Amino acid sequence: MCEFDVDTKTETGKIVRYNIKRDLEQTILDDDTGHYMFCCPHYLTENTNRDVVVSDNHAVVVANYRGKHRFSYKGPSSESGIEPRGICTDVLSRILVCDLITHSIQIIDKDGQFLSCLEHPKIYRPYCLCYDLNTHLLWVGSLHSNKVVVYRYITRQLDLKDSTKTCYKDYYFEVPAFPRESEIGFTGSSEEDEWEADLDHWKREEERLKKKKPLNKKEKTQHEYNTFKKTKKKMNKGRLKYIDNMDD
Numbered sequence: 001m002c003e004f005d006v007d008t009k010t011e012t013g014k015i016v017r018y019n020i021k022r023d024l025e026q027t028i029l030d031d032d033t034g035h036y037m038f039c040c041p042h043y044l045t046e047n048t049n050r051d052v053v054v055s056d057n058h059a060v061v062v063a064n065y066r067g068k069h070r071f072s073y074k075g076p077s078s079e080s081g082i083e084p085r086g087i088c089t090d091v092l093s094r095i096l097v098c099d100l101i102t103h104s105i106q107i108i109d110k111d112g113q114f115l116s117c118l119e120h121p122k123i124y125r126p127y128c129l130c131y132d133l134n135t136h137l138l139w140v141g142s143l144h145s146n147k148v149v150v151y152r153y154i155t156r157q158l159d160l161k162d163s164t165k166t167c168y169k170d171y172y173f174e175v176p177a178f179p180r181e182s183e184i185g186f187t188g189s190s191e192e193d194e195w196e197a198d199l200d201h202w203k204r205e206e207e208r209l210k211k212k213k214p215l216n217k218k219e220k221t222q223h224e225y226n227t228f229k230k231t232k233k234k235m236n237k238g239r240l241k242y243i244d245n246m247d248d
Contacts, residue, residue, distance in 0.1 A: 011038065014037075014038060015054060037061055042056070047093050051070065053087055053089065055085055055086070059072045059074045062095075080101070081184075085127050090131050091133060096131065099117075100125050103123060103126065103150075105117060105123075124143075124145065125144070128144060133154075
């Protein structure tokens with residue numbers, strides 16, 4: 001929740017928690033010094049250790065479950081800064097946040113230490129993301145784009161024992177046919193048979209579409225004529241149905 005003070009022309013934010021009965025249970029507003037903890041919160045999530053993780057203006061602000069301020073992450077260095085948007089956590093309690101400045105996904109640990117970042121040429125102004133606990137896939141959506149990039153940066157269950165290890169492969173694949181009005185990019189490596197089967201299927205489909213010959217002039221004319229006949233037939237059916245309804 002964000003509030004704007006007309007007199008001082010300043011923004012302040014607070015996090016409120018409601019129970020299932022819509023009763024107010026908690027309000028997270030200021031830190032131990034009495035200063036406001038948030039300026040303009042955009043997105044928030046709850047970590048596996050019950051920390052409340054918020055993407056605020058130029059900072060990722062984290063408070064514990066009691067509402068006490070733990071730390072504020074303002075980028076890997078004081079000079080670089082950060083403009084956070086979408087935010088989530090993984091099974092290792094690591095925090096993953098979209099950064100509009102570096103056009104990447106920054107990864108920090110549960111105590112606010114920078115670990116690494118995920119970058120790809122197809123990602124520009126990442127705005128939202130989601131982590132799948134079952135498949136360990138990270139889905140990333142960019143601003144003003146119809147592409148979804150999928151990372152697999154935890155490849156084995158053994159990686160879960162090492163919270164500093166980040167395993168992902170620079171691999172990008174675009175699905176040309178499904179869904180029809182969007183493109184989905186896959187970045188990462190997988191051990192699941194179903195995942196590999198899906199990728200193989202779309203690779204074969206992409207090759208088939210590339211080998212498909214375009215229609216020549218005669219075939220194109222015939223195709224357009226057949227399409228016109230079908231459209232006209234549908235229009236006539238609709239007109240006759242309309243006239244029958246008028247007669248009734």
